[in-house]
Amino acid sequence: MSLGLPTKRHMADIVIIGGGVIGLSIAYELAGQGASVQVLERGQFGQEASWAGAGMIIPADPKSATTVDARLQAESFVRWPGWSRLLYEESGVDNGFMNCGGIQLSSDSSGIELARSAQQLRGCGAIVEALDADQLRLLEPNMNPDITNAIHLPQMCQVRNPRHLKALLTACHVRGVTLTAGATVTGFQRQGARLNAANTTTGAIRAGQFVVCGGAWSESILASANCSVDVEPVRGQIVLLDDFTKPLRRIVEVGPRYLVPRADGKILIGSTEEWTGFNKGNTAEAVAELIRFATNLVPTLKSAGVARFWSGLRPHAKRGIPYLGQAPETENLFVATGHFRSGLMLSPITGLLMRQLVLGQELLIPLDELSVRSSRVLV
Ligand SMILES: Cc1cc2nc3c(=O)[nH]c(=O)nc-3n(C[C@H](O)[C@H](O)[C@H](O)COP(=O)(O)OP(=O)(O)OC[C@H]3O[C@@H](n4cnc5c(N)ncnc54)[C@H](O)[C@@H]3O)c2cc1C
Known part of the structure; x- marks a missing residue:
């Protein structure tokens, strides 16, 4: 042409x-x-x-x-x-695209941030359902029982x-x-x-x-x-766990941190936001913090294997x-x-x-x- x-x-x-x-x-x-x-x-x-x-x-x-x-x-x-x-x-x-659904949790005790996020998502036309502790446990039985306040995004999807x-x-x-x-x-x-x-x-x-x-x-x-x-690079580190028991079905987000369960039992834990130039390394502190975040949300992940970790440079405008x-x-x-x-x-x-x-x-x-x-x- x-x-x-x-x-x-x-x-x-x-x-x-x-x-x-x-x-x-x-x-x-x-x-x-x-x-x-x-x-x-x-x-x-x-x-x-x-x-x-x-x-x-x-x-x-x-x-x-x-x-x-x-x-x-x-x-x-x-x-x-x-x-x-x-x-x-x-x-x-097959790119692994699927509608897995998602759950957002409060990152602060007041719940203000979660309420703001729910409002913003609804404003964009997304289906948002408030969950109490029992409803959350029905959807994701392995989540930490101390979590009481969540929203459900049934349309959320993922791709590999x-x-x-x-x-x-x-x-x-x-x-x-x-x-x-x-x-x-x-x-x-x-x-x-x-x-x-x-x-x-x-x-x-x-x-x-x-x-x-x-x-x-x-x-x-x-x-x-x-x-x-x-446009500047912003580093994001990720840890990949391997848990054949598949303890989670939906994506779970808490502020900028999240867990993304894959269909094969792998679970991604992400992610950091770091202004470290074009350095693409991983740090012990971030890897440890991401694992702590995951095992606190889903305690059974303490026995999951650590498959690998990596980082990438997001293009931040x-x-x-x-x-x-x-x-x-x-x-x-x-x-x-x-x-x-x-x-x-x-x-x-x-x-x-x-x-x-x-x-x-x-x-x-x-x-x-x-x-x-x-x-x-x-x-
Ligand atoms: C940890 C992490 C988690 C993320 N999670 C999500 C998510 O859940 N959902 C989502 O939507 N997004 C997510 N993102 C963001 C998303 O990955 C990026 O926004 C997206 O990949 C940017 O794509 P890109 O093609 O612009 O950049 P890149 O994938 O970086 O591609 C740019 C390419 O340009 C090439 N290049 C650079 N300089 C030159 C040159 N001089 N000559 C020729 N080639 C050159 C590079 O080698 C590179 O391959 C995440 C990012 C990270 C790091």
């Missing part, structure tokens, strides 16, 4: 920089419209934040969503079942990140996307208001349009194209909402980054909207407030 752009043999119409869930979702959508797409990934595809995340998908209803952030969440939420089915049909890989990335990668390949691993973008070649090529460690790659989806590294990639965004839009000074450069704690959840809608933007199609959600220039700040 030609997009009315300068054509050259073997030159992709569109080059995407960054092969995480955001870059791959956009590539998948664009290739589905017949565009020729190449994704450049510095390391191996889908091995950074997108691999490390917990895969929680929070419910919302497009009919209730009024703000742009709520619309993003709601339009993404309703797309997950169909998106997963289509990926499965095209790739043969590594499997989802494998499905996306395979489906991109099937749709004809050129997937180039081990190519670090170091800068761009410019002519006036347009970019001609991305300079990489393996040579210059020419294209008609460029989309930067570099996760926590987006700020420096974009700076080399004279585009300024405020300091203004509080992601950047989805066109770069101000460059007509063929686009940006999709800064999804912080919601990048997995928001990946279907990000893929769709960026495809619409790059191909000049009508936008499902206006992107003005998410543009690089927008001064809107979410507090």
Whole structure:
């Protein structure tokens, strides 16, 4: 397919920089419209934040969503079942998407934070049921009996990140996307208001349009194209337990901490929020604290095995909402980054909207407030 752009043999119409869930979702959508797409990934595809995340998908209803952030969440939420089915049909890989339900607990004794969260979720159209101690015990018999105040989110879902990335990668390949691993973008070649090529460690790659989806590294990639965004890495550590007794069925959230039970008996414990630059290590203190958190909530987990632990760098947009839009000074450069704690959840809608933007199609959600220039700040 030609997009009315300068054509050259073997030159992709569109080059995407960054092969995480955001870059791959956009590539998948664009290739589905017949565009020729190449994704450049510095390391191996889908091995950074997108691999490390917990895969929680929070419910919302497009009919209730009024703000742009709520619309993003709601339009993404309703797309997950169909998106997963289509990926499965095209790739043969089951991404583990399922409606497991979720429970939120108070992180403070007053319960004010939980009440606020329930109100916010209801405002987004999610089903929220208050639970007393007996009701909680009926749903999750292994939870600590001292817990008396909870809310139930029956629509909450989860996806298994590594499997989802494998499905996306395979489906991109099937749709004809050129997937180039081990190519670090170091800068761009410019002519006036347009970019001609991305300079990489393996040579210059020419294209008609460029989309930067570099996760926590987006700020420096974009700076080399004279585009300024405020995105920083925020480390999140995770511990994985292995408990064949499957003591938990639903996701449990307490403020920023959570337990995510997988169908095979694995339980993820997450997560920290740490401003430690690009350091992706694990610390004894955080691993111990996460295990303490889990065994306090579900005491039988004291006998669970520790399978492994890891960390990832979330791309945090300091203004509080992601950047989805066109770069101000460059007509063929686009940006999709800064999804912080919601990048997995928001990946279907990000893929769709960026495809619409790059191909000049009508936008499902206006992107003005998410543009690089927008001064809107979410507090
Ligand atoms: C512990 C943890 C738990 C999380 N839990 C959830 C959750 O439950 N639900 C949810 O929705 N989200 C969750 N997230 C957030 C989610 O994982 C991120 O928002 C999402 O993965 C961001 O995707 P991305 O593609 O922008 O970034 P990444 O996955 O980091 O991808 C960016 C890619 O760009 C590549 N790159 C960087 N620089 C260059 C360059 N110069 N040239 C070429 N390539 C480059 C990188 O190698 C990387 O592969 C969690 C994150 C963490 C860390």
